[in-house]
Amino acid sequence: MIDYKKRLTTFRQMNEIDIIDYSIESDRGRILSSAALRRLQKRTQVFALELNASIRSRLTHSIEVAQNARFIAKTILAKLKDEGLDKYGLEELENAFISTAEMTSLLHDIGNPPFGHFAEQTINKWMSKNALPIFEEFEALKDENKKLKEMLSFDLCNYDGNAQALRVIMKLQRMNLSYTQIISVLKYTRGAYEEKPKKDSNLSYVMKKPGFYYSEKDSILKIQEKLGIKAGHRFPITYIMEAADDISYLTADLEDSHEKGILSLKKIYRLITEECKKQEEEYLLKIVEEEYTKAQAGEKPYQFNMFFTIMRARLVGSLVRHVAEVYIQNHEKVFEGSFNSALLEYDEQSKYYKAIKVLQTISTKYIYQNKDVQTLELQSYKIINSLFDNYKPLLELKTEDFLALLEDKKIDCFISMRLIKRISSKQIVAYENDINALDKEDKEAFKILEWYHRVRLIIDYISGMTDDYALEEYKVLSALNK
Incomplete structure (x- = not known):
């Protein structure tokens, strides 16, 4: 039975707003005033590092998508009115339906890295070539930890802007959006730690790409359960x-x-x-x-x-x-x-x-x-790779040393002591929150998961850069290597 009252709700993690229209307006305000949204004005749509302001950026593209979504949502409602909106639980929810579609569209690229989709491939290749060899050295004697390590290895090589968007919303910006607004951003419903389904699977399309990381798994499952959405299934407005x-x-x-x-x-x-x-x-x-x-x-x-x-x-x-x-x-x-x-x-x-x-x-x-477009992609490949290379020392640290580093304690790796100071405090807090939630009794599992979240921290920092900031950071850090 179709009942949008079960999907368009006021549920949120903190400070729930009882009235649906007020909840929706609160979401709009949080999204429109978000620093992550503003950064899209300096991110590539197709042409990297573009000086001509009339060429589309990720932000201007997202604004156009939001308008199209608003138009589609209004057209759907107009057609459904012939049967009566109450038949679908949409009476008094027209504003929520339209606004959720519009705001979801504004958010849809919020997790994209600098230099466009080419950077996604670059990040995944760097992870496979440089991060996984470090991870292989971590001890996993228990069967469950071997499985965990294998799953996280797969997860780390599946960076995707769609999955990163949920991290930005829930952990890096901590926007405290309604569950309705959050889950509508979940374009693909497969975890990055899961295998791609076969083409003849009933959900092969909606699960064809990673939609969320292991780090957000519990939050996604919680929201789906609260809104009555089955695992692997989409939110309708998506x-x-x-x-x-x-x-x-x-x-x-x-x-x-x-x-x-x-x-x-x-x-x-x-x-x-x-x-x-x-x-x-x-x-x-x-x-x-x-x-x-x-x-x-x-x-x-x-x-x-x-x-x-x-x-x-x-x-x-x-x-x-x-x-x-x-x-x-x-x-x-x-x-x-x-x-x-x-x-x-x-x-x-x-x-x-x-x-x-x-x-x-x-x-x-x-x-x-x-x-010319492919030349820019080659340049972005060099920049992204170089940035990850420069921050690799942080991934080579033992768990104890990295945790000591965050407490401003002196460690042997003087490079790491300086690199950590360049990372945003919001990103470090997101890492610390994830670490504090871990079970520390199983030391083997704790070290595996700590390192996983540490890699996420580095990815968060570099993938959150704008095109011009990434270029500037590349220049600064490259000068140190000469």
Whole structure:
């Protein structure tokens, strides 16, 4: 039975607010005033270390996604009103439904590292090559500790911006958001310590990537239990956020590539029309041809804006109505969180799906594989690797030495004594809270888990940097090695 009163609640870890609308507004205020959200203005969307403010950053992208999500949520509610919102427990919850979708979308990239998704791969490769050999030296004589060590090794090599977002929200920023708002950010429902399910699994799509780390496992399970969400299942509004994100990508990267001088309007038009004909796609082709003809008749400096503004508006409007329809047609599975597809990808025969594939193909071929974009990725690879190399001494310390370091005690490693001072106190507090919650009776397990949380501390620090701060820290620490 669909009853949104069970999902849109006022539950939160501390200082619960009894009235749902006040709880929702509190979440909005905490998110909009968050330092983690502000940092997104200095994080890469596609083009790293970009000085041109008109090119999208993670923040401006997130704002666009939030608007799309708001539009989708309102469209869904408008369609459901025909049957009566009370049928779904949505009476007096319209504001909560819309705001949760909007704020989830603002938060969806809050865990992304500097320099974009390429940095995620870089972090995981560094962990596998440099951190795991250190971890192998830790003693694990008990069978349960051998299993724990194996699980944590897998977890540490599965850094993902989606999973990091939950750490930022719950532990690093300690935003104390409602359980509803937190769980809506959980885009993928598999723990980073778990194996990827087989393709024929009922939840293969929603579990295809890591959604949370071992360090947040207990908190996620607690929230799911409180809201009646089965393990491995999604929160319904998360599907809206995902669709809003997918829609925002469609023309955004093409617009930015034009602004960067990578693709001209004429070339973009040619690429789209050629790809449409190649894939036998007619819906997008018609829109593009109509809007390009109109733009050509306009004033030259504004031709590009005319073309993209109207084309984007037509596409977004149609796609929003489409995903709202898919949401409602599959309402029970979506509400349950077992709908095993993205809303935009569900109907592969639809004209909208085919249009999306055309635009995705062009972006992949002519933007993401552009020489300048890939050069920036190579530079970011060097920066991220160097930063982790510089902080590696902290991971090589024995448990006793690292704990002494946090108490301002002198240890033999003078480099570590200086490195620890550069890490944010908020991140250190998050580490200490995790350590203080551990069972210290099993010394073997304690050392394994302490080191795991210590690695998380270093990852938190480096992945939380903005692009320009990471570059500056790289320059500073590289100078020490010369």
